[in-house]
Amino acid sequence: MATALVWFKRDLRIHDHAPLAAAAAFERVLAVYVIEPAWLASPEFDPQHLEFALGCLVELRAGLAARGLPLAVRVGEVRAVFDELQREAGFDHLLSHEETGPGWSYARDRAVADWCRARGVAWDEFPQHGVVRRLLRRTGWAARWQQRMDTAEHPIPAAFRGATVALADLPTLADLSLAPHGRSLQPAGERAGLAVLDSFLAERGGPYRRAISSPLTAESGSSRLSPYLAFGALSLRRAHQASAAEIRCRRAGDAADRAFAYGLAGFSSRLRWHCHFMQKLESEPEIEFRNFSRAHDGLREPHFDRARFDAWCAGQTGYPMVDACMLQLRATGWLNFRMRAMLVSFAAYHLWLHWREPGLFLARQFLDFEAGIHWSQMQMQSGTTGINTLRVYSPTKQALDHDPEGVYIRRWIPALARVPLGYLARPWTMPVEIQRAAGCMIGRDYPAPVVDEATSVKAAKNALYGLRRQTAAREEAAAIVDKHGSRKSGLPNTTPGQPAQRTRPPRGVDTDGVQRELFDF
Ligand SMILES: Cc1cc2nc3c(=O)[nH]c(=O)nc-3n(C[C@H](O)[C@H](O)[C@H](O)COP(=O)(O)OP(=O)(O)OC[C@H]3O[C@@H](n4cnc5c(N)ncnc54)[C@H](O)[C@@H]3O)c2cc1C
Structure with a gap:
């Protein structure tokens, strides 16, 4: 039988x-x-x-x-x-x-x-999903992705002829001698994943492109589907097809509907990124452990500073936006894309830490840990792919742009609650009498900056740009682009029935050009 x-x-x-x-x-x-x-x-x-x-x-x-x-x-x-x-x-x-x-x-x-x-x-x-096993060439990948995602779902069988096996209760964390993690997580399961998808497509998705940058608005303005996709409680095809259907429907509606559809189209492209980044690990599993660009080997590795790393992990760097993001992540298991990128940029450029240990630490913090996305992003944000533009995020600028009222920083760092807004992003610049009045003495109630931003970033850029000018690094970069780079011109629109071109924003609607640029690698 x-x-x-x-x-x-x-x-x-x-x-x-x-x-x-x-x-x-x-x-x-x-x-x-x-x-x-x-x-x-x-x-x-x-x-x-x-x-x-x-x-x-x-x-x-x-x-x-x-x-x-x-x-x-x-x-x-x-x-x-x-x-x-x-x-x-x-x-x-x-x-x-x-x-x-x-x-x-x-x-x-x-x-x-x-x-x-x-x-x-x-x-x-x-x-x-869209990851192709034994892929020989990247050219044509996007079309294959589209074709797979547009194929009908596998049907759910009504009944099976199940065999008898011994069934025990599910173990608990304690049964497996695992300590409680203390976070409050998104609800688990297929029903929860489908409900989150529905609420995003029907109610939350319109402002997506504007909402995803700030950690305040991203909490409800991004889809929050990542853990369901990572554990497979939601099929990527279901997410893709449901969003494509909603986009089609809204495009036929009034101006508000069309603006909503534009937001959803931004989300829809992220579903392709999911597989685009996972494909890199599938095609080159070693990138979990070593630099994409071997020319970067040894650049940061021998200089790993454990005290800096510990301060970063603990949310004690003295840079409030970095620390607030780390504290949110540690408490909830989730952080929006831009702030993840900022945390890694700070570790890589300001603290000059090689990406592997910070990457392992973040993998444990992210409920949605997905190896293919994670290690590709860790290397991309650390500048070790050898091909993409170095993206150095200034924590001060991120605070001013994405937390202009200081709500987020004050929420996650109680020690800064009474610091005047003008000093909140750079509390070390507070005169002593203002520190006293705010009940926040730098070095006692909140750490002094772990490094000086200007000198550390300058040294990091000099080292990386110097390396990239070398002939061997340039030759290697061409091979990396060939193996892993996106083929932009070949990217079809993610919405079936639409011409293969970039989605244009309706008049007056924000674009997410910076985010889209991140697909370059
Ligand atoms: C250093 C770093 C590490 C990351 N590690 C992970 C990880 O382990 N697991 C993970 O799912 N995402 C990871 N991301 C990508 C991204 O930050 C998360 O997917 C996103 O924040 C999850 O929230 P969301 O589901 O609301 O995203 P949405 O913006 O609503 O996106 C929908 C889905 O698209 C995919 N997606 C979105 N952004 C990206 C991206 N930049 N690259 C690839 N796929 C994307 C995810 O599957 C996501 O759930 C990482 C980003 C960085 C910078």
Whole structure:
């Protein structure tokens, strides 16, 4: 009797699930999610990730049970769990999504492939979004992405012929000896992901392009879909097709609708970025560990200053916008794109820290940690891709532009609550009598700046631009563009039925040119 095991990984949903749809054709079906010690021990892992996964699994288990498919959730090394399931029920097919994850998951997948070969189990892997496995050339990638995203969703099978396996309650963090993480997270699960998508498309998405820059407005003005996409509780195709449908509908409406559609089109392009950046890790898994541009090897690595790093992690750099962002991130597991970029720019240029350790720290803080996006962005914002413009964010300018009333800084740094607005972005410039009146003595109640901005940024730029002028670095840059760079002219519009050109803003509507420019790499 042909029996399939559906292996749930970063795809914790029922809708648009290729392995589940394929499993419906089998005479018997098993399903498993494995909590892997290698994941729990990995340097990117934080208990918040498991809590979110467990929340998704509660709903997934109920949804599958209603269709006659029991979901086993086991703790252990994947091959050992598969051996158990072989003994309990037996299976000759393994069905899963392709995964573009950190090095440990890549090594595990290779071990599973060997296991399947040795046991005579056929392993079918299905693409989950726009990432192309064994991609030979980047040219034409965007058209393939579009074609995949426009294809109809996989149907949800009404019922399975589920096999009997031992089912235990889901473990808790305490069962796995994991400490509570203390954050208040977005609600987990497929239903929550679909509801967040609906509320964004129907109500919140119009001002997207204006709202995403400030940490104050981005909290509700960006989609907040990232954890659902990262854990696969929401299919990227569903997000793409639902937003395309909403855009089409609103474009046919009045001026307000057309402006709303323009906001959604900005969001829609981010869904392509998701895969564009993940493709880099898929095509070159080493970029998780080493510089894209080898000419940059050794530039920062030997100078890693642990005290600076600790101050950055603790939100104690003395630069209020940096510290407030870090404190928000540590408390909530989320931060908007621009402020993530500013945190990394500060670590890379002001503090001259190599990206790997800051990247691991941030991976643990981000509920939505997605290795392909994360490591590409870490390197891009640190200037080690060798090809994109160096983007050095001034924390003072970011505070003035995106927190002009000081609401955000005061919210996250109580020590600065009574500092006058004129000094809030640069509190070290306060005369002593004003420090006293504000109840904030610099160096006692709030740190003095960990580095001097002007001298540290100048030194960083000199080092990086000096390196880029060297012939070897320039030659290497051409090869990096060829392998990883976007092919702008080939990018179709993300909305089906629209001509292949950039979306133009309706009159009087802000553009997000700076954000779009970030797609260059
Ligand atoms: C240093 C750094 C590290 C990052 N690490 C991650 C990560 O681990 N996981 C992650 O999902 N995003 C990461 N991002 C990208 C981006 O900041 C988040 O996707 C976004 O802030 C999530 O909020 P949202 O879902 O409301 O985004 P929205 O703006 O509503 O975007 C919708 C979706 O598009 C994708 N997306 C948006 N911006 C980008 C981008 N710049 N690159 C690639 N995909 C994008 C995400 O899947 C996101 O959920 C990182 C950015 C930086 C600068």
